[in-house]
Structures are given as structure tokens and as C-alpha cells.
Amino acid sequence: MESGFVVFVSILTLLVTNHTSLPDAESLQITVVLLNWSRFANVLKITSNICENLLDDVVHNIIVWNNNPTPISFSDFTHTTCPESRLNIVNSPSNIYFEARYIACARAVTTHCFIQDDDYLVHPNIIRALAARMVNGNMPSIHLQPPDEMFTSEMRELVKASNLHTTFAWLGYGTIILRTQAAEFLSLLEKLQLSKEEHEMADNYFTILSNRMPERWFDPGIPLGGGVAFTVGTEGEERNNRHILRAAELLDQIVRDNDTNLPYVQLESLPTNADVRVLTVPCQRDLCILQSSIELLPDLLDTPITAATDILDVEKRRLLELGEMRKRQYLDFPPSNAVDGRYETVFRSPADAKRGDWIMLDLVRMAPSDNLVLEMVVGGEMAIILQNVALEVSQNGNKWAGLMEF
Numbered sequence: 144m145e146s147g148f149v150v151f152v153s154i155l156t157l158l159v160t161n162h163t164s165l166p167d168a169e170s171l172q173i174t175v176v177l178l179n180w181s182r183f184a185n186v187l188k189i190t191s192n193i194c195e196n197l198l199d200d201v202v203h204n205i206i207v208w209n210n211n212p213t214p215i216s217f218s219d220f221t222h223t224t225c226p227e228s229r230l231n232i233v234n235s236p237s238n239i240y241f242e243a244r245y246i247a248c249a250r251a252v253t254t255h256c257f258i259q260d261d262d263y264l265v266h267p268n269i270i271r272a273l274a275a276r277m278v279n280g281n282m283p284s285i286h287l288q289p290p291d292e293m294f295t296s297e298m299r300e301l302v303k304a305s306n307l308h309t310t311f312a313w314l315g316y317g318t319i320i321l322r323t324q325a326a327e328f329l330s331l332l333e334k335l336q337l338s339k340e341e342h343e344m345a346d347n348y349f350t351i352l353s354n355r356m357p358e359r360w361f362d363p364g365i366p367l368g369g370g371v372a373f374t375v376g377t378e379g380e381e382r383n384n385r386h387i388l389r390a391a392e393l394l395d396q397i398v399r400d401n402d403t404n405l406p407y408v409q410l411e412s413l414p415t416n417a418d419v420r421v422l423t424v425p426c427q428r429d430l431c432i433l434q435s436s437i438e439l440l441p442d443l444l445d446t447p448i449t450a451a452t453d454i455l456d457v458e459k460r461r462l463l464e465l466g467e468m469r470k471r472q473y474l475d476f477p478p479s480n481a482v483d484g485r486y487e488t489v490f491r492s493p494a495d496a497k498r499g500d501w502i503m504l505d506l507v508r509m510a511p512s513d514n515l516v517l518e519m520v521v522g523g524e525m526a527i528i529l530q531n532v533a534l535e536v537s538q539n540g541n542k543w544a545g546l547m548e549f
């Protein structure tokens with residue numbers, strides 16, 4: 144098992160389970176959608192990685208959408224191990240930017256799509272973990288977020304009364320979505336008669352307009368480099384903020400009109416006091432998912448807001464309130480450090496834990512057995528704490544049995 148825990152806790156339960164199971168081989172579930180943007184070498188690396196590792200289980204096929212006027216063909220992929228039958232190349236008549244992801248997904252033959260940019264490599268086991276949770280859970284999407292993006296996304300969470308409940312999250316770090324979501328989202332963009340540029344910047348609209356708190360998992364990602372990302376820099380940031388505010392403005396209007404005939408937007412009220420917030424991290428190498436009830440940030444949702452268009456102001460206010468120290472702590476010791484397979488990084492909770500807090504390791508498909516070895520690398524202070532920890536094991540996530548000693 145992977146390593147790197149320093150959790151300042153007093154009384155804590157450690158749980159090991161395999162309650163998420165992988166979809167079986169015959170129910171291939173995912174279409175991977177890649178845009179050829181500016182880094183074709185990376186597109187080749189990503190497709191190779193997927194073809195070598197995932198074609199026999201969770202990936203059905205890959206769609207490479209070429210937004211560039213120079214056409215590409217299968218011969219450009221001959222150095223990958225991708226069979227021609229599993230690689231679909233679409234030469235777009237024009238550059239339609241990010242909307243291409245949703246168009247490609249809406250055309251998929253599978254029920255799920257995995258979307259990502261061309262500057263990150265996502266470990267195959269993480270894609271397996273996402274697939275397993277989508278099939279077992281009841282979520283429209285799961286977004287991988289590196290700690291800084293997760294932080295921003297949390298600072299932008301908006302809840303007002305029971306009918307506004309949203310935030311912003313990118314899709315480019317790796318996101319699994321239901322095909323039906325892609326289709327409904329495109330139909331919403333049509334109905335709202337968005338401009339050409341708004342269609343192109345579809346990623347800025349996807350989470351905000353859903354009016355849901357999207358499921359987000361910590362994942363540092365493996366940067367591939369090469370070229371300048373479209374969304375960075377002052378110009379990129381200015382453009383993003385403009386579209387985020389536009390999405391918020393549209394959502395405010397929809398909520399005000401209570402326009403329940405629109406697709407995609409979740410207008411039904413949600414319970415006001417949200418469930419216990421659970422943090423989720425897929426392991427970087429092994430197939431497993433770490434989850435915990437440990438709180439990383441104080442409850443931000445009581446910040447007063449008047450409308451979704453407050454999103455960027457609310458973020459600034461919360462940041463001031465929280466302070467640089469807490470932000471640094473969040474970014475330097477995120478829970479993804481616990482399962483990245485590296486000894487030199489650790490997860491450190493911001494405060495002592497409370498009785499009842501738990502950390503759970505979901506082994507996804509590996510049944511906990513007599514042979515299971517759970518090896519945790521911890522600091523000296525944690526070793527003492529571990530003597531007061533309860534360790535429980537479960538086959539299904541419902542019935543738990545205590546284990547003897549450490």
C-alpha cells in the first residue's frame with residue numbers, strides 16, 4: 144500500500160473496504176475524448192497510455208477531435224499501440240474550442256465519457272477508479288482537481304436558500320461525465336441562445352449552470368508540459384472570469400424564473416444542511432480510493448451571498464477571512480499526498496481530529512483477505528496516536544468488523 148500520512152488526530156477510525164467494484168469486462172463503459180490543441184506529442188502520449196492499459200477493461204474507444212485545419216489521420220498514430228477500430232479521429236470543419244468535448248461525448252456509444260486536456264497524464268488506475276465510482280454511485284460527473292484548483296473551487300461554492308447551490312470546477316484535469324449530461328448541456332446552450340464565443344468556452348459554463356455541487360476528487364496529475372496552456376496568463380484569466388460571471392448571470396436568471404422546462408439545470412431544492420463533506424482521493428499507482436471525514440476548511444457556506452454573480456467577490460472575501468496560512472497549509476499538505484506513493488510528501492490535517500472522524504481506504508475490487516497488508520508510513524507522533532485508532536474492515540461498506548491490533 145502507498146504511504147505518507149501525518150494526521151494530527153486523537154481518536155480516529157481507519158476503515159478498509161472494497162465496497163466499490165469495477166464494472167465487468169463486458170460492460171465497457173467509457174469513451175475517452177481528447178482535443179488536439181497545440182501539443183500533438185502529448186495527445187500521442189495520452190492515447191498510448193490509454194491503449195496500453197485500459198482497452199481491455201474500462202475504455203471502449205478514444206475520440207481525438209482535431210480542431211486544427213490541418214487534417215490528421217490514423218497514420219499519425221501508428222507509433223501508439225491503438226488499434227484503428229478503437230480510435231476515432233474527427234477533423235473538425237472549424238475550431239470550436241471546448242464545445243468539441245461535449246459534442247464528441249454526446250455522440251459516444253458508451254454511457255460515460257472521460258474528458259481531459261492535453262497537458263496532463265492521468266494514471267490508468269485513476270481512470271479505473273472513476274469508472275468504478277460512476278457505475279456504482281449516482282453522480283452526473285466526477286472532476287479531478289489538483290489541490291490549488293480544489294481550493295479555488297471550494298472558495299467559490301455558493302448556496303442561497305434552497306434553490307441556488309453551485310460552484311465552478313474545471314474539466315481539463317480529467318473528468319468523467321455521463322453522456323446524457325453532455326447532450327443535455329449542449330441542448331441548454333442552444334435553448335439559452337448563447338453566442339459563438341460562449342459556446343466555445345463551454346467549460347466555463349458546465350459546472351455553474353448545472354446548479355449542483357459537483358463531485359470533486361483531489362488529484363495532483365502528472366504534468367506533461369509543452370506549450371502554453373490556453374487558459375493561463377492575464378488574458379486567459381480575464382477571459383475565464385468574464386465567462387464565469389456570464390454563466391453565473393444566466394443561472395441567476397434561470398433560478399429567478401424557476402424555468403423548470405430547461406434541460407440540465409438542477410432546479411429542485413436540495414437539503415439546506417449539506418451532508419458531512421467527505422474528501423476523496425484516488426491513489427496514484429495502486430487501484431484504491433482514500434476518503435475521509437477530516438475537515439480541511441472551516442464551513443464557508445454561511446458567507447452571505449445575494450446572487451450567483453457574487454461568485455468571484457465571495458471567493459475574495461473568504462480568502463481574506465481564511466488567511467494565507469490556512470491556504471498554504473491546504474496547498475502544501477493536501478490529502479493527495481497520502482496516496483501518491485512518495486515518502487517525502489505527507490497529508491497533514493489542519494487541526495486535531497474529533498471523535499468519530501474516519502479515514503477510509505476503498506480497495507475497489509481487491510477483496511480484503513487474510514493476506515491484506517496495510518503498510519502506513521507515519522511520523523513518530525502519529526505512531527502513538529495510532530494506538531488509539533480503531534481499524535475496521537468491510538467487504539461491502541455496510542457491515543464492518545473490527546481488526547485486532549496494529
Ligand SMILES: *[C@@H]1O[C@H](CO)[C@@H](O)[C@H](O)[C@H]1NC(C)=O
Nearest residue numbers: 179180181183211213215219
Ligand atoms: C494538432 O493541433 C496543432 C495545433 O493546433 C496543429 O499545429 C497540428 O497540425 C494538429 N495536428 C497534428 C497532427 O499535429
Ligand SMILES: *[C@@H]1O[C@H](CO)[C@@H](O)[C@H](O)[C@H]1NC(C)=O
Nearest residue numbers: 306398400401402403410412
Ligand atoms: C418551481 O416550479 C416547480 C414546478 O413548476 C415548483 O414545484 C417549485 O415549487 C417552484 N420553485 C420555486 C422556488 O418557486
